[in-house]
Amino acid sequence: MKKIDLGLKAGTDPKQITDRLQYAPEVFEFYTAETDFTKDGLKRLAEAIEQVKDAGISQIILHHPMRYHGDFTELLTLEQKMPELYRFIEQSTLDLLQLAYDKELQVLVHGSYSRQTALFLAQFDSLEKATAYSFKRLDHFHELGKEHIMFENSISPIFYYGESAxxxxxxxxxxxxAFDTSHCFIKWQGSEPKLLEALTRLRSKIVHYHLVDSLGEVHDSLELGKGKIDWNAVLPLLNEQATNIFEIVLQDQTDAKEQVASYEYLKQIEQNSKL
Incomplete structure (x- = not known):
């Protein structure tokens, strides 16, 4: 059975980093934003990474920014339709990969987002063509990042988990x-069998988990134990070699108590399973 990591998430805000480091996490995921990709922003990000490494944390993931000028950084973006967004997606990924190669880190890129997917899908003649283009972009970044990049599942019609084909x-x-449990659960409207099937089928290639609870209806990012996911069933299916964080919505971004409570909840299940 996988050993559950105390994995915490934060932005580059010093208050957030200080808060997370007090718990001595084993895994740290930086949630980057558009502002991190200016010259000064990249310098601050590099310094924040060094601060986390100096605290003895070697397992660090850089989460690609979700938005640029209000638009989601959707890999379906066509260069000829939205050139500025396309260039930002390309350059920001390259910037993160440079840090990853230099500092032995990991980069996480979303295969798709759900909130603006219809806008991007409308630029293609069919879902099949959009899917093919999505794989083309994923292949491109996979080749660039090699062992330093991972792709996370969406709840959109593009790059989701749980459909066998x-x-x-x-x-x-x-x-x-990267496997986000809540995204898969929501995609299948709270179907536990679909979640467990996907965890099992993809297990060998999963290198990182976002362990998140959900009611299975909308994107709610709940603390573990406050949704409908059966964690007793999920825990034995996790890849033992993968890292994890608890990507929970916080009441206060400078206080990771909901992330830590989720860790403690799952550790209790882990302990009970050994009795």
Missing amino acids: LDEQILAHDYRL
Whole structure:
């Protein structure tokens, strides 16, 4: 059974970093934003990474920014339609990968987002063509990042987990995968069997988990134990070699108590399973 990591998430705000480091996490995920990709922003990010490494944390993930000028950084973006957004996605990923190669880190990129997907899908003649283009972009970044990049599942019609044919297609591309439990659960409207099937089918290629609870209806990012996911069933299916964080919505971004409570909840289940 996988040993559960105390994995915490923060931005580059010094108050957030100080808060997370007090718990001595084993895994630290930086949630980057558009402002981190100016010259000064990249310098601050590099300094924040060194601060976390100096605290003895070697397992660090850099989460690609979600938005640029209000638009989601959707890999479906066509250069000829939205050139500025396309260039930002490209350059910001390259910037993160440079840090990853230099400092032995990992970069996480979303295969898709759900909130603006319809806008991007409208630029393609069919879902099949959009999916093919999505894989083309994923292949591009996979080749650039190699062992330093992973791709996270969405709840959109693009790059989601739990449908056997798409899962097998993803496996055929040999991507390193990040698995968000809530995204898969929500995609299948709270279907526990679908979540467990996806965890099992993709397990060998999963290198990182976002352990998040949900009611299975909308994107709610709940503390573990406050949603409908059966963590007793999930825990034995996790890849023992993968890292994890608890990507929970916080009441206060400078206080990770909901993330820590989720860790403690899952550790209790882990302990009970050994009795």
